[in-house]
Amino acid sequence: MRWELSKLFTNWRKAVTVFLLPAVLMMCALNLFPVLINYLTTGSFVRRSILVLDAPESFVEYTEGEGKSVSYTYEFASMDDYDREELDAELLKGRLIVIFSPDDFDKAVRYFFHQVSNGIEGAEPEAEINVLYDNGNVAMAARALQFETDVTDNYTDSLQNSIQQEYGESWGDIFLTDDFNPVTDIVKNRSAANEAASRVIPGIVVLLLYYCVYSLSCDMFAAERDRGFFNKLLLTPLEPRTIFLGKALAINVISIISALTTFCILFFSSWLNRSNDAMSLLPFGMLLTPSEILMFLLIIPPTAFFMTALCIKIVFSLEKMQDILVNLQFPLILLLAEFFLQMIRPVGAFAIEYIFPIHGSICALRDVFAGEIRPVSGILGAAADIIIGTMLILDVLKNSEGKDTYASSHTRKQKIQRRQARR
Numbered sequence: 001m002r003w004e005l006s007k008l009f010t011n012w013r014k015a016v017t018v019f020l021l022p023a024v025l026m027m028c029a030l031n032l033f034p035v036l037i038n039y040l041t042t043g044s045f046v047r048r049s050i051l052v053l054d055a056p057e058s059f060v061e062y063t064e065g066e067g068k069s070v071s072y073t074y075e076f077a078s079m080d081d082y083d084r085e086e087l088d089a090e091l092l093k094g095r096l097i098v099i100f101s102p103d104d105f106d107k108a109v110r111y112f113f114h115q116v117s118n119g120i121e122g123a124e125p126e127a128e129i130n131v132l133y134d135n136g137n138v139a140m141a142a143r144a145l146q147f148e149t150d151v152t153d154n155y156t157d158s159l160q161n162s163i164q165q166e167y168g169e170s171w172g173d174i175f176l177t178d179d180f181n182p183v184t185d186i187v188k189n190r191s192a193a194n195e196a197a198s199r200v201i202p203g204i205v206v207l208l209l210y211y212c213v214y215s216l217s218c219d220m221f222a223a224e225r226d227r228g229f230f231n232k233l234l235l236t237p238l239e240p241r242t243i244f245l246g247k248a249l250a251i252n253v254i255s256i257i258s259a260l261t262t263f264c265i266l267f268f269s270s271w272l273n274r275s276n277d278a279m280s281l282l283p284f285g286m287l288l289t290p291s292e293i294l295m296f297l298l299i300i301p302p303t304a305f306f307m308t309a310l311c312i313k314i315v316f317s318l319e320k321m322q323d324i325l326v327n328l329q330f331p332l333i334l335l336l337a338e339f340f341l342q343m344i345r346p347v348g349a350f351a352i353e354y355i356f357p358i359h360g361s362i363c364a365l366r367d368v369f370a371g372e373i374r375p376v377s378g379i380l381g382a383a384a385d386i387i388i389g390t391m392l393i394l395d396v397l398k399n400s401e402g403k404d405t406y407a408s409s410h411t412r413k414q415k416i417q418r419r420q421a422r423r
Contacts, residue, residue, distance in 0.1 A: 018258055019258050020261065020265075022212070023266070026208065026266075030200070030280075030281045030282055033280070048093065049072075050073070050147070051077065051097045051098070052074050052075065052097075053078065053081075053099045054099065054105070056100055056106045059100065059105075087132070096132070096140065096143060097132040099129075100129060101128050101130070105127050108125070108126045108127040111126075112127065131144050131148060190286070190287045194370065195369075196283050197283075198370040199345070199366070202361075202369065203342050204266065204339065205266075206338075208258065209255055209258065209259045209307065210307050210331060210332065212254065212258040212259070213307040213308050217308065217315060217328065218315075218324070221312060221316070248393070252301070252304050256301055259304065270282045270286035271285070288368070291373065295373050298378065299378060302383075306357045306386070306392075307358070310392060311328060313392045313395065314327045316396050338358075342366065348366070348367065351377065355381065358385075360380075364377060364381050
């Protein structure tokens with residue numbers, strides 16, 4: 001095992017290929033996804049500013065103060081500056097349009113609170129905020145929904161709080177948060193970010209984990225056996241079983257480190273995503289609690305162990321290198337399909353799903369990021385991976401005992417000595 005690890009870590013190009021390259025490429029793909037969607041739907045790589053018509057003074061102050069964000073830029077104008085055709089053209093270009101009505105929006109809001117404070121029954125607010133978007137554009141529909149959540153809801157709450165301060169005796173104390181405190185942003189964004197991450201990260205981590213195990217299995221077992229180097233290792237004083245298990249353990253160690261590296265890169269990718277685009281697969285603010293991190297660390301090793309056992313079983317069940325590669329690549333296709341299915345799956349996993357290797361791990365990881373940790377389900381899935389993986393490895397060792405590939409080094413040395421004696 002130490003020998004295999006030293007071969008990898010002493011070759012920096014190979015180490016980068018195993019540990020960093022897949023995760024970095026996946027991170028780039030995730031960050032380019034919203035840009036590509038924006039281009040396909042609006043014809044532009046850049047997000048267009050939001051057109052705000054007849055904005056009240058309170059909204060302008062809000063966007064310049066507590067509502068200031070790198071996620072949105074605004075263009076303020078009057079309703080008289082645009083006719084209906086020009087507004088329709090802006091919508092078709094993929095632009096959000098926000099219209100405040102009536103003209104004196106702030107005065108209408110204050111009048112409504114005045115009616116309520118004086119106990120006038122049946123008082124209804126006349127102030128309205130209308131967000132217009134192209135209904136046939138999925139990306140713009142998602143962006144409008146995000147704008148409503150991030151801006152209009154928070155703006156109306158802020159406006160209500162500022163007006164309520166004038167009626168302190170009637171409305172009670174106002175709860176304020178410290179916007180300078182970074183914990184405020186963390187708590188605000190974590191829920192939405194982790195929900196999105198629960199659909200994306202489990203599939204990515206498991207997919208790249210298998211890719212690492214598959215690559216190492218091809219290199220340490222299939223390729224070495226194909227070029228005859230594996231048989232030379234059997235001539236060393238080490239027992240064949242020791243060589244076999246040492247290589248398998250090295251694959252596990254390397255693949256687990258690779259999976260943790262992938263998670264760290266995706267974690268930082270989430271926190272670097274300050275634009276927080278509605279179509280981002282990893283929104284800003286993903287964060288795991290200590291218990292969720294612990295559960296994540298408990299799920300990965302059994303999954304890597306089963307994948308290693310599966311790849312070794314495939315390698316030593318076939319003879320031709322071409323057949324081995326095809327059969328090792330087939331699970332990659334299944335995992336890719338699993339990744340897309342998890343993205344659109346509306347509900348969590350059923351209890352029976354956790355006993356299926358790899359799929360159960362993905363479901364357990366989804367629970368971790370969704371904040372719905374189920375220790376029993378995680379333990380059940382880990383136990384299934386370990387038991388089935390152990391059975392596969394024992395089966396390979398058992399079936400190979402009578403083959404020349406796994407003949408003991410002592411027997412092989414005796415054969416060489418007999419051949420030399422005959423000569």
